[in-house]
Amino acid sequence: MVRIEGGAAQKPVHQRQAAVLALWRWRAPVLAFELDAEWGVDRSVLESLFRLAAAPAGEPSDRAYRRNIAELCTAPLFTSEVDPDTVQLFQLETIGNLLTFGELLDKAGVDEAERVVETSAGLATYLDALVGGSFHSHPSEEAHRRYLADLADLTDRASEGYFASRHLAVVTACHGALADLPESAGLLDSSTGRELLALCEDFGEEVVMTMRWLRMTGH
Template identity: 35%
Template sequence: MPHSFTGSTRVLMADGTTKAIDRVRVGDEITNSVPGATGTQAHKVTAVMSRAGARWPFLRLACWLFTHRQLSLFCQPLSGARVLVMGTAFWNTDDCEGSPMDWRFDGILTAQIRRMDRAQRHQAVFFALRRLQAPLTDIPMPEEWGVDPTALAVLLRQGAAQLNGEPNDAFQQALDRFSEAPLFESEVDPQLPENFQLEAISGWMLASEALGEMSEAQTDALVVRTRELADYLDVYLRDTLTVVPGEEERERYLGNVAEPLRAYNAGYFATRNLEVEGRCHEGILTAADGPDLLASATGRELLDLCDNYSRELAAVLSAVPRD
């Protein structure tokens, strides 16, 4: 996948010049290759977001393609370990600490995705995004973002309405309406809960781009995204020595967790997300309901699992002290 970054910290602008990524501002025009298109096309930066993760801090530029009117995400790592372009991950394994039981690289975790057809991969993506839903619905967004709650509700409803991997005009229309919020014309300085909200929103946008193809790589990238956010919260709580309600229950869960989850040596949210993810993928592969999975008893059980995890995630995010 070609990308517009020249060197480790510079972005190719539409006029042919380059600019350090931390100097890119809303309204700038950058250029990048677009999958399936010849040459490069211009993108207008509509938001600049930063995330200081424990292992991979990076800046994110949200850009509207002038020709396709789709939101694409460009991430430049400050550590040099990872580059995300058009929602696809490229890993520099020389900088990483992968091991046979590292969930970031373990092929065992993607084996189920490789067994899925397109509709099943769409369902896996939906459940991954469902596990991020409560931060969107249960935590108030900043007023200056101007997000219409009705538009958000329609987006989430349409995102669950047709899980067959095919393009969905109603979902795209809901996404277009949601994207009219001032958020998409602003620079933002998010707190921890807002980081999760932005990641969930961009996840839905990446899912929209994947419809019609929903490849193994696209599915894996979106599923891994939810894993990374779970680990990010664990690391944040650990490194900041933040104590939130439910600490004893979470420690008890980790003390009782069985193999193979124990072997990943992850924190509570990363481990719990992996457990729910595994049950979702198993249910998807064994269900006979096809695209109508959510209407079945199995689908409802998986929804409950994801929602319970998501509500716990939102509760902890809400309890974290703000700066």
């Protein structure tokens, strides 16, 4: 289980920033694929939620985030049963995490922030399970094996899969830089924040390639 470094001792603004970074690790996967038309979810609303989450904390951005959440929740998705395929499952989990972040705005605390972070980690672990359970060889299988072998030489995390390990590496890099982020600025407003978002986007783009492979091979 991934927990926010420092836990309750961490400043609320850093708890929030850690949660935003967790969301952004799955931004590319949720937006790279078409949303099911029957869900009635406006893609632009999702894009706005990611952007507003990374905006400076405060009443204006929080109010706008809540307004977008209210609009999102009017979609038929929330009043109907769905039978998602693999890609759609990740989309739905990420949409759910955007809703969880909205709860954090109303009752800021480490528990709400950790729910966002832990969902992100859980998705990475689940992706490893899907890749490992496939009858097809992943196109980057050798590169993944080398990454894990190199990691095993440095740490005791040899039992983790590739995406869980990559995710944890990104989490560690992000958490190590939280103290350097300006508390009054959004992640998009500082060079360090943008670098961390780009790091999360890189992870997300790698996930997108694997999701395309999973869909192509019948998942």
